[in-house]
Amino acid sequence: xxxxxKPDGQKRSFVEEARRAQIIESAIGTLAELGYTGTSLARVAxxxxxSKGVISYHFAGKAELMEQIVERVYRDIAxxxxxxxxxxxxxxGALRETIRSVAEYMRDHRTQLLALGEVVxxxxxxxxGALRYGIAFNEPIYDAREALFRRGQQAGEFRPFDARVMxxxxxxxxxxxxxxxxxxxxxxxxxxxxxxxxxxxHATRSEDPGAxxxx
Amino acid sequence: xxxxxKPDGQKRSFVEEARRAQIIESAIGTLAELGYTGTSLARVAxxxxxSKGVISYHFAGKAELMEQIVERVYRDIAxxxxxxxxxxxxxxGALRETIRSVAEYMRDHRTQLLALGEVVxxxxxxxxGALRYGIAFNEPIYDAREALFRRGQQAGEFRPFDARVMxxxxxxxxxxxxxxxxxxxxxxxxxxxxxxxxxxxHATRSEDPGAxxxx
DNA sequence: TTGTCTTCTGGCCGCACGGCCAGAATCTAG
DNA sequence: CTAGATTCTGGCCGTGCGGCCAGAAGACAA
Numbered sequence: 296x297x298x299x300x301k302p303d304g305q306k307r308s309f310v311e312e313a314r315r316a317q318i319i320e321s322a323i324g325t326l327a328e329l330g331y332t333g334t335s336l337a338r339v340a341x342x343x344x345x346s347k348g349v350i351s352y353h354f355a356g357k358a359e360l361m362e363q364i365v366e367r368v369y370r371d372i373a374x375x376x377x378x379x380x381x382x383x384x385x386x387x388g389a390l391r392e393t394i395r396s397v398a399e400y401m402r403d404h405r406t407q408l409l410a411l412g413e414v415v416x417x418x419x420x421x422x423x424g425a426l427r428y429g430i431a432f433n434e435p436i437y438d439a440r441e442a443l444f445r446r447g448q449q450a451g452e453f454r455p456f457d458a459r460v461m462x463x464x465x466x467x468x469x470x471x472x473x474x475x476x477x478x479x480x481x482x483x484x485x486x487x488x489x490x491x492x493x494x495x496x497h498a499t500r501s502e503d504p505g506a507x508x509x510x
Numbered sequence: 511x512x513x514x515x516k517p518d519g520q521k522r523s524f525v526e527e528a529r530r531a532q533i534i535e536s537a538i539g540t541l542a543e544l545g546y547t548g549t550s551l552a553r554v555a556x557x558x559x560x561s562k563g564v565i566s567y568h569f570a571g572k573a574e575l576m577e578q579i580v581e582r583v584y585r586d587i588a589x590x591x592x593x594x595x596x597x598x599x600x601x602x603g604a605l606r607e608t609i610r611s612v613a614e615y616m617r618d619h620r621t622q623l624l625a626l627g628e629v630v631x632x633x634x635x636x637x638x639g640a641l642r643y644g645i646a647f648n649e650p651i652y653d654a655r656e657a658l659f660r661r662g663q664q665a666g667e668f669r670p671f672d673a674r675v676m677x678x679x680x681x682x683x684x685x686x687x688x689x690x691x692x693x694x695x696x697x698x699x700x701x702x703x704x705x706x707x708x709x710x711x712h713a714t715r716s717e718d719p720g721a722x723x724x725x
Numbered sequence: 726t727t728g729t730c731t732t733c734t735g736g737c738c739g740c741a742c743g744g745c746c747a748g749a750a751t752c753t754a755g
Numbered sequence: 756c757t758a759g760a761t762t763c764t765g766g767c768c769g770t771g772c773g774g775c776c777a778g779a780a781g782a783c784a785a
Binding site: 499 | 631681682692708
């Protein structure tokens with residue numbers, strides 16, 4: 296019996312889990328180098344040094360492999376950033392720390408994030424051609440950040456603005472900071488992040504400097 | 511002799527140009543609906559109601575067809591936005607008008623911009639797997655907007671900030687405004703654009719309100 | 726050592742793709 | 756009307772893909 300046919304989830308052997316991780320990492324590397332179109336099961340297998348059939352043995356198909364990549368990378372970055380935010384009391388500080396921590400994660404996980412981008416913008420599972428993830432994929436991020444902005448507005452730290460638009464824009468700024476850094480290897484990622492933090496501090500802060508308490 | 515073998519460019523017959531345009535439009539529609547992977551020459555031909563070979567007759571290959579799409583859409587939007595900017599005297603006004611005009615273009619050219627995005631993020635012509643366009647594609651936009659920001663800074667309208675980061679971020683905000691609108695059909699694009707204009711006005715304006723003249 | 730369960734190999738299958746071409750159809754100039 | 760140029764058809768070709776499987780190889784408990 297092939298293990299990927301199991302109902303869902305529990306009790307995978309250690310060896311099996313190791314193989315799955317190995318294949319996932321190979322797929323991540325291939326995605327980052329050759330893009331989604333260039334990532335065939337044959338190439339992923341070759342990079343590990345195994346036969347192509349092993350992937351079919353451990354994963355239900357190419358789609359499941361891709362989804363595992365998204366799940367793993369997404370969970371990882373979310374955990375990293377959220378753990379950093381716990382220490383921040385003010386909304387202003389949390390916003391700046393969001394940008395800093397994301398930049399730091401990008402610096403140390405370039406390959407994973409490139410792969411994530413490839414899958415999110417290309418994987419289609421339904422026959423109608425709709426993207427499996429797409430932008431809607433960011434919705435949980437938008438929601439969380441929106442809540443942060445509202446808190447800052449109620450505390451008087453932030454001026455009144457559309458929290459949803461601000462959330463979307465922050466995410467866009469972070470995504471393109473990454474994309475720009477990837478294509479400009481000499482670019483100073485840290486400085487870019489600080490510049491972004493300043494940018495959004497100016498964009499969000501209350502017009503009246505004295506109104507720090509709740510009005 | 512096949513017309514696509516001509517040295518480059520001039521004297522294409524009217525009929526031929528019409529066919530090329532027809533095929534390009536079909537490709538744009540297909541890209542917008544089914545994405546890059548789903549856009550085969552067969553499907554593009556089917557949508558026009560012609561044989562697949564006609565595309566090979568009028569274009570050197572799939573890559574040339576895709577490049578023609580980019581060239582056409584890119585030139586169109588650039589012309590639209592630049593014509594709007596001519597009327598603006600101040601850097602602040604030009605920034606706001608940039609955002610407004612791009613949003614208006616998006617509203618009226620949804621399909622074209624979807625297709626442009628598909629090609630830019632997927633077309634690879636070199637065997638090493640590098641993207642044909644990628645983010646570097648935005649470089650002329652960055653340069654022009656950077657010049658605008660510097661002018662505003664010298665005029666005292668804008669605070670000191672990194673003009674390159676601000677340029678990249680404005681473009682990111684516009685791109686994601688489009689992406690968000692595409693996935694949320696009920697979203698108010700115009701309101702989003704105004705919100706963005708406010709956002710960047712706060713982000714860029716000089717700290718000292720009195721310093722409107724050159725210092 | 727033997728038997729069973731897990732894991733892997735190597736290769737085959739059908740499919741969709743982009744490219745290509747021989748010849749048919751259509752248009753146009755003389 | 757005729758001859759040549761332009762445009763199109765329909766189908767064939769090689770390639771690479773994801774999926775699949777029969778049987779070999781390895782791990783391990785009895």
